[in-house]
Amino acid sequence: MKAPSSLTFVQAAAVFSLGVATAAVGQYLLTQQPSKPQRQAQALPIAAPSSSPVEVDALSAEQFSRICSFFGEEGFDKIQHAFVIVIGLGGVGSHAAHMLARSGVRHLRLIDFDNVTLSSLNRHAVATRADVGLSKAQVLKQRLLEIVPQANIEALPVMFEEAVADQLLAGPLVSLYDSCLNDVERCYFEYV
Structure with missing residues (x-):
């Protein structure tokens, strides 16, 4: 294996320095008093279970508008x-x-036997200190439903084993195994 060149280290140092400088400027700007009144962010309506299907569809269309424009109507329909x-x-x-x-x-369908x-x-996407001791599957389901209330999320706090x-794994064709992300080569030869 070829040793990294000193240019690679210089580039890495430059990128790191740029990141530190950006963070410092951001911190400075956050601590300064605004010179003009800032526009207050307004809370968006949340699709509650009692919301009409039209309201839910309108909120959903806006929430996923960028993804839909990227993949197109047909592609986004497959994703949904x-x-x-x-x-x-x-x-x-x-x-x-x-x-x-x-x-x-x-x-x-979320499967994990473990608790937060x-x-x-430091690794979990959405868990907080308040979630310590709770099921990872249930915590993730709860947070995801806060983000996408119309989703159908199954939380199964069980050990995945052969028995x-x-x-x-029952249900429609499976689109992803987490183990594929961790071991792409094995997953490719085992499942493809």
Whole structure:
């Protein structure tokens, strides 16, 4: 393996310095009093279970408008109707499920036997200290439904093992295995 050149280290140092400078300027700007009144952010209406289907559709269309414009109507329709199972909701799986929901996937099955711990907070996508001791699957489901209330999210706080694999994987064609993200080569040869 070729040793990295000194130019690579210089480039990395430059990027790091730029990041530090940006953070310093941002901190400075945040601590300054605004010279003119800032426009107050207004809360958006939240689609409650009692909202009409028209209201929910309008909110959903706006929420996913950028994704729909990127993939087109047909592509976004496929995303919305995908059924995705995420096994393991730690540092990789929680972020994968989080972004799948934010991207418009409306049917997720979340599988993880474990609870949120203090030591997992630095990796978990949405858990907070208030969630310590609670099921990772239930915590993630609750947060995702706050973001995408119209989603169908199943939270299964169980150990994924061979004896229950068929039951846990039952349903429409599976779009993602979290283990594929962690071990792409093995997953490719095993599932493809």
